[in-house]
Amino acid sequence: MLLLHGFPEFWYSWRHQLREFKNEYRVVALDLRGYGETDAPFHRENYKLDCLITDIKDILDSLGYSKCVLIGHDWGGMIAWLIAICYPEMVMKLIVINFPHPNVFTEYILRHPAQLFKSSYYYFFQIPWFPEFMFSINDFKALKHLFTSHSTGIGRKGCQLTAEDLEAYIYIFSQPGALSGPINHYRNIFSCLPLKHHMVTTPTLLLWGEKDAFMEVEMAEVTKIYVKNYFRLTILSEASHWLQQEQPNIVNKLIWTFLKEETRKKD
Template structure:
């Protein structure tokens, strides 16, 4: 009898877990369907208003001159033996100086760190990477190739290939997510962690689950789960949606900071108009639910978190909550009037705050080594 009751209880628990998982995924795909319907309505409206321009897009054949600006550094390539992938990066500063590694977000590439490459090459070996699936780095075709463990291994392998066993890690947006998790899983390899407009992954998970406003701001994540259709919507009308991310009044750069020049914008359009470029970038999102919920792990490295007050994608309250997951020195700077694209929007302020953080306390001795 006791065995029967035990088996019945075990069956009930397993059934409850399956129902919970089913409900979780049903909610995700229902919301995904809603986002798709909204996107289709927008597409239909564009076709009615401007039918000749809606389906206009094409590959940019010639890179703009700014991508070959020698003041930013040297273009280099590395093929990682374990994954077999070739990575592109831009490096400046003397070899042997402490490594400062920059990881970009979506939809960006190494060029988003142009202001920081110029600024920090005097004291560091600065390296801005095109992450897996972006820019001139290899673009694996399978969505499964963008799993979290692969992305973290990429960073580890690149640091070691460059001849270092630790670095100052700087990440923005998706690069911020990877930076947080790299500092958690490889604490011995991160001297100091600098994150721009990206909360600790556990904070993001908690806010999405209990904050309707954050869930609404993150609705694009659900839309990006669809195959092919998001790529189509981002590229129609000569990549209008992509342009709007960087230039619109609600989400764009330049309300109180640096404007994105027409040549800068062409650099982005050149990169993301190449075959497969949007798919590689979107595949990060197509694996996001395999990352979440993450175990609540603490960061042991000193952390600087920079946050644009005008971020249209993330709740400002998340920034302060990150303090709960940091077991070392933590500095938070919220920059008034700045957008999500912080390092391009307010480069002078960002660079000054990073310098201050690098030279604080014991960190000053470390970064000189």
Template sequence: MARRCCVPRRVMVAARALLFWALVYSYCGVCACIAGLRLLWSIGRRPGETFRWVVRENPPACLNDPSLGTHCYVRIKDSGLRFHYVAAGERGKPLMLLLHGFPEFWYSWRHQLREFKSEYRVVALDLRGYGETDAPPHKENYKLDCLIADIKDILESLGYNKCVLIGHDWGGMIAWLVAICYPEMVTKLIVVNFPHPSVFTEYILRHPSQLIKSGYYFFFQMPWFPEFMFTLNDFKVLKSLFTSQATGIGRKGCRLTAEDIEAYLYVFSQPGALTGPINHYRTIFSCLPLQHHEVIMPTLLLWGERDAFMEVEMAEITRIYVKNHFRLTILSEASHWLQQDQPDIVNKLIWTFLKEETKRKRE
């Protein structure tokens, strides 16, 4: 009898797996068709500009601004990869480690590097495959296990055994996972515009609206075509992500300057610079859902209500996975790029959370 019951169960598991991958690749095909139509439309309207690509040999001055910190490199023994980071604040102070999202790099934390260096050793990392950090060629090198191990190894290489960990977007996903897998290494967790990974995977399957907003996850499963689409019209997609009304930074006082935009264009227009970042997404469906869920350290979740990529309902649901003090702050009129959009408010909220937690410990 037991043997008979096992057969239907195995069939059910296989059927669910087949349905899941059918969904992934079907939606991937839909996204590819939409991208192809946009390409044809661009060629029809401006054929001369569609394939124009400015060669950027020299970085803009803002990337070497000494007020942001010092450019440093560390080579990890186990992986052999060399990581680039910018560090501000004195050595020996508590470590604050900053993990950027996509399509960003260490520079997206410029406001926080200046702000927190008075009391912390602030390190803004270029994640594996980004910027000046090494980019392994195979997508298997970008599985979540590898990305989590990177943060553990970097922490140890910097001479620390714990840190305040802050992540935005994809860096927020990694920050959640590091906090789950290595809780002893994270004293306080701060995540910007990314829910707990279990919330994300469960919510996206039940809410078609979020599935549509996350369409780029599926589009990025294709080889080479996503990278090609980013290069069109001199990286128009990249510029649009940060500046358009739909997805960009909305407040006039905090729009990216021309030099800021040029910094992003310089980094991502280098040969092969997009493949590593997009490879982060090419293994995501084989790594989720998670086996372990709970976060046991004090956690702050900051969210821009006008996020074009993440529905705000996921922020509140995240609360159930944090088995410690949890604070959620949703900022109205703020975009997905929250720490660049409203840096003064974000910095103030982080200071408040850090000092509250210090006071709570003393009591």
């Protein structure tokens, strides 16, 4: 089981799932390229989507596996979708949390001002060095706000982010240069999408927090047209963008159900 985190997170965002699934799976939660203690190349070209996809393929190979259960959240969800599209033979089952199929995202954002506004940080991140500066000033106030505010934070109706949890995030992103790699992921996105070959043929579970401050829930509902196999969408009311941390018991139960049930291709 391979777990891909989002922004601005690292492997720690999967702490509840690592404990839950370790008895039946070899569970590996990665730090994506440029995050945490991974290599962080300086140039933005090193963070193109094809590089990120190849990273995951190479990691799976290095672990000695040809297939995996692939789970991705947020930006990690984007990568998970792309792996299922480009290397369907690698993915036994696909689970994505709060990120729609990439084609849905790019088409929806162009037609719906509300989503364009919610995704405005994608454009802000295109500016050199300034986003890193804004995240780091005032003792990483912006990063703390992202995780703890009423509008965007973790714990709206579920598990709160503890002081120790928040300290773990601040420690990781306060290391020298630790913000540039993660933000560089976004600095290539407009040159990479949309996709030409976009259908997913893997059994897929899409989990969604209804009160996601960054993603319109309608995108989740449209995603099913891009999955030419078993597809299940579960929307959790009153849940936020940070679903696997905020509602871990429910998320884990839904994942178990999906993993254990027989899934068959749609007619």
